[in-house]
Amino acid sequence: xxxxxxxxxxxxxxxxxxxxxxxxxxxxxxxxxxxxxxxxxxxxxxxxxxxxxxxxxxxxxxxxxxx
Amino acid sequence: xxxxxxxxxxxxxxxxxxxxxxxxxxxxxxxxxxxxxxxxxxxxxxxxxxxxxxxxxxxxxxxxxxx
Amino acid sequence: xxxxxxxxxxxxxxxxxxxxxxxxxxxxxxxxxxxxxxxxxxxxxxxxxxxxxxxxxxxxxxxxxxx
Amino acid sequence: xxxxxxxxxxxxxxxxxxxxxxxxxxxxxxxxxxxxxxxxxxxxxxxxxxxxxxxxxxxxxxxxxxx
Amino acid sequence: xxxxxxxxxxxxxxxxxxxxxxxxxxxxxxxxxxxxxxxxxxxxxxxxxxxxxxxxxxxxxxxxxxx
Amino acid sequence: xxxxxxxxxxxxxxxxxxxxxxxxxxxxxxxxxxxxxxxxxxxxxxxxxxxxxxxxxxxxxxxxxxx
Numbered sequence: 001x002x003x004x005x006x007x008x009x010x011x012x013x014x015x016x017x018x019x020x021x022x023x024x025x026x027x028x029x030x031x032x033x034x035x036x037x038x039x040x041x042x043x044x045x046x047x048x049x050x051x052x053x054x055x056x057x058x059x060x061x062x063x064x065x066x067x
Numbered sequence: 068x069x070x071x072x073x074x075x076x077x078x079x080x081x082x083x084x085x086x087x088x089x090x091x092x093x094x095x096x097x098x099x100x101x102x103x104x105x106x107x108x109x110x111x112x113x114x115x116x117x118x119x120x121x122x123x124x125x126x127x128x129x130x131x132x133x134x
Numbered sequence: 135x136x137x138x139x140x141x142x143x144x145x146x147x148x149x150x151x152x153x154x155x156x157x158x159x160x161x162x163x164x165x166x167x168x169x170x171x172x173x174x175x176x177x178x179x180x181x182x183x184x185x186x187x188x189x190x191x192x193x194x195x196x197x198x199x200x201x
Numbered sequence: 202x203x204x205x206x207x208x209x210x211x212x213x214x215x216x217x218x219x220x221x222x223x224x225x226x227x228x229x230x231x232x233x234x235x236x237x238x239x240x241x242x243x244x245x246x247x248x249x250x251x252x253x254x255x256x257x258x259x260x261x262x263x264x265x266x267x268x
Numbered sequence: 269x270x271x272x273x274x275x276x277x278x279x280x281x282x283x284x285x286x287x288x289x290x291x292x293x294x295x296x297x298x299x300x301x302x303x304x305x306x307x308x309x310x311x312x313x314x315x316x317x318x319x320x321x322x323x324x325x326x327x328x329x330x331x332x333x334x335x
Numbered sequence: 336x337x338x339x340x341x342x343x344x345x346x347x348x349x350x351x352x353x354x355x356x357x358x359x360x361x362x363x364x365x366x367x368x369x370x371x372x373x374x375x376x377x378x379x380x381x382x383x384x385x386x387x388x389x390x391x392x393x394x395x396x397x398x399x400x401x402x
Contacts, residue, residue, distance in 0.1 A: 001174070001319065001326070002276040003137055004292075007243060009269065012300060014116060018124055019299040024272075025122035027291035032276070032284050040137070040174075041119040042074060049215060051269065052242040055226035057219055058269070068185065068192070069142040070338055070375070071158075076135065079166060081250060085258055087165040091138075092256035094157035099142070099150050107338070107375075108253040109208060118135065125135070141377060148317060152325055159323030175320040176275060183349060186376040189360030191353055202308070202344065202386065202393070204271055205359075209337040213367060220366040225339075228358035233343070233351050241269070241308075252336065259336070282384060286395065289387035309387040310342060 002028060003040045009058070010045035017043055069095060070107045076125070077112035084110055136162060137174045143192070144179035151177055203229060204241045210259070211246035218244055270296060271308045277326070278313035285311055337363060338375045344393070345380035352378055 004024055012020070025039045048058035071091055079087070092106045115125035138158055146154070159173045182192035205225055213221070226240045249259035272292055280288070293307045316326035339359055347355070360374045383393035 001321065002274060003174070003176070005273045005275075006296075007271045007273075008300070014126075016300050017116060018127065020296065021119035021124055022122040023295035023299045024292060025119065027295040028274075028288065031287040031291040032280060037121040039119075039121065040135070041122075042113055042137070043117040043119075045117075046243055049218060050244040050246075052222035052226065052240075052244075053269065054238040054240065055223040055242075057222055059215075060219065068187065068375070069140060070377070072139045072141075073162075074137045074139075075166070081260075083166050084250065085261065087162065088253035088258055089256040090161035090165045091158060092253065094161040095140075095154065098153040098157045099146060104255040106253075106255065107336070108256075109247055109338070110251040110253075112251075120135065148327075151317060152328065155320035155325055156323040159320065171322040173320075173322065175323075176314055177318040177320075179318075180377055183352060184378040184380075186356035186360065186374075186378075188372040188374065189357040189376075191356055193349075194353065202388065204308070204310070204342045206340045206342075207337060207363075208340075209367070217367050221363065224362035224366045225359060228362040229341075229355065232354040232358045233347060241271070243271070254336065282394075285384060286392055289392055290390040293387065293390035305389040307387075307389065309390075310381055311385040311387075313385075 001038050001040075002032075002034070003042065004028065005042045005044065007044045007046050009051065010047050012043075012045075068105045068107075069099075069101070070109065071095065072109045072111065074111045074113050076118065077114050079110075079112075135172050136166075136168070137176065138162065139176045139178065141178045141180050143185065144181050146177075146179075202239050202241075203233075203235070204243065205229065206243045206245065208245045208247050210252070211248050213244075213246075269306050269308075270300075270302070271310065272296065273310045273312065275312045275314050277319065278315050280311075280313075336373050336375075337367075337369070338377065339363065340377045340379065342379045342381050344386065345382050347378075347380075 021041045025036050028039050051058045088108045092103050095106050118125045155175045159170050162173050185192045222242045226237050229240050252259045289309045293304050296307050319326045356376045386393045
């Protein structure tokens with residue numbers, strides 16, 4: 001029944017999303033218990049033009065790093 | 068003033084969304100009271116490639132069922 | 135699989151929450167289809183001191199109305 | 202470390218989003234303190250066909266006003 | 269920069285939450301890459317009286333199972 | 336109609352929250368336009384034991400800084 005929502009930069013491949021869903025579900029069950037079938041994951045792509053740190057959109061930064 | 072946010076698989080028709088917004092608003096007012104005008108509904112389409120249950124993306128399942 | 139999240143003022147009784155969960159689930163199924171068992175509802179109480187409209191906290195308004 | 206999430210009608214220009222991210226970050230720091238670099242802003246466009254008030258989608262209203 | 273938000277039933281111990289934050293962060297980095305320092309996790313406890321499946325609050329079910 | 340949601344560490348005073356709601360609303364209207372009355376702000380306190388960066392809960396860090 002847990003719902004795990006991930007907001008991250010757009011651009012991940014289907015294989016990365018597939019691996020992420022699997023890894024987060026396993027991480028939840030390993031740390032907290034419960035049935036994997038009860039874990040729901042929702043992935044939300046965020047464009048760099050919609051995400052700001054320090055008041056500056058990521059799309060305006062010279063060299064995006066990380067997530 | 069309540070905000071009702073619905074995450075569901077993409078693919079609903081405009082008429083289904085129209086009916087959903089109306090039905091959820093009426094359900095809220097019937098159960099809790101308040102003015103319909105104060106109820107806000109935000110619908111969020113989620114692609115099957117962004118939604119996993121049991122660690123498996125819905126887009127990787129053989130036969131999607133339900134929502 | 136839909137997830138319906140409701141943010142509303144704190145103070146509803148258990149019976150109101152029970153009725154709300156039932157009514158929203160029925161509203162979803164009636165409008166969009168799917169199995170009731172697949173509908174998840176998460177209710178989130180928000181204190182009036184944490185909710186502002188027009189830049190003014192609801193707890194600072196003379197006569198709260200609705201929601 | 203605060204995360205500020207804005208749901209608003211789609212259609213804002215890049216310059217409006219740029220100004221919004223800057224203004225919200227400055228507003229947070231001015232009111233609450235902390236380092237601007239710790240403030241994250243996520244902007245979420247919502248289509249008028251996905252946002253209802255009073256049970257009616259904004260896309261079905263004759264004259265949309267405001268946000 | 270990813271933000272991972274977990275909604276789960278209240279009642280986890282501090283050690284479970286500690287393990288969960290660590291495991292989810294490692295899962296994200298392993299699957300998608302990026303720096304662990306960029307991963308933010310927000311845990312949100314939900315009371316059983318605020319979470320419904322199939323229109324019935326978890327607090328009204330005879331035998332809660334799983335998350 | 337915009338909804339602005341702020342997740343931040345718990346512990347702000349009522350006056351800080353009051354100032355924050357006002358400042359964010361003014362920032363939105365200045366940057367994007369619209370009527371202040373249409374802006375809704377929801378403040379969400381997050382305990383340090385529920386917020387992790389780099390896989391470590393903020394409550395486990397020696398010297399919390401910022402947000």
